[in-house]
Amino acid sequence: MDDANPLGLLFEFHGHRCWASTVGMRAGAAALQALGVEPSGGKSLHAVVEIGDHHGAMCFGDGIQLSTQCTFGKGNLEKSRRGKLAVTLIETAADRRVRVAYRPTLQPKIQASAFMRKRAAGVPASDIPDAEQWELVRLIWDAPQREILSVGPVEPAAWNxxxxxxxxxxxxxxxxxxxxxxxxxxxxxxxxxxxxxxxx
Ligand SMILES: [Zn+2]
Ligand SMILES: [Zn+2]
Structure with a gap:
């Protein structure tokens, strides 16, 4: 990944600037760090995201795809459909896993932002002014990790x-x-x- 401009890459891939894909990027990076591994284009990693279908903040999944390189096409990305912004990243060869979940400490600020008020009124994300998109993205991107993510223990996970x-x-x-x-x-x-x- 282009470390110099990870957000630029994310929004090019994802298609718009949003807080949930930004959370996904940070959650994926935190999971990699907890396991002490690099993103992989192979299948040494397997991600289970807890987002479901047809709800807000599913964008989380694209941040996970880009940060971990676990993808739909390689079959090493799956949904457990709980409607949550959380991921379990499994290091398949080492039979280890870690779960990282979003902590909603910033949710009151997010809900009150101009971006979310317009989204709630049915304005497509791409029609919201750049400055209002970035305001929300920076809120997540600049937050200390412990404030927005809970990183679980690294646990054994038999991988078949x-x-x-x-x-x-x-x-x-x-x-x-x-x-x-x-x-x-x-x-x-x-x-x-x-x-x-x-x-x-
Ligand atoms: Zn999005
Ligand atoms: Zn046929």
Whole structure:
């Protein structure tokens, strides 16, 4: 990561400036520091984020992705869907993990900010003036770590890697490539879920 301008990278990746993605960046960095590891483009780390679906502050997940390099595409990022801004980072080879959770000490200031009042009124984040976006971001970015994050103990965590299925086949119905576990049998033919007409 470009240490000189981590926030610039974050907002380029995330698409807008916001407090929750900034919390994610700091939580990811705190988890890496607690484990004493670097972000990894491989699979030596696995992140479980506690955000859910269709709620505010899910942006937290993008800060985690950028800071830890655990991503949806590599399959080493998952959601446990608790509606919380927290992450458990697992060092898979060492069977160790740490949980980092957001401490809402700044929440009254965040809720009272011009940015959040406009967001609550339905203004898209990208339509809010830069200065008001930065005000909120700096609040999180400049806060002492202990004020905004609780870093749990590093604990043992048995890690059972699930083997990836590498085999694919071309569906005779649509001609598209399908990973083998997703093929379904229809009258002796191996077809994709769409062409088979049933999921399981
Ligand atoms: Zn955001
Ligand atoms: Zn098909």
């Amino acid at each position: 890697a699930i083997e990836e299925v590498v085999r694919f086949a071309v569906c005779p119905g649509c001609g598209e490539l399908v990973a083998e576990p997703y093929l379904r049998t229809v009258r002796g033919d191996q077809r994709c879920i769409d062409c088979a007409g049933y999921p399981a």
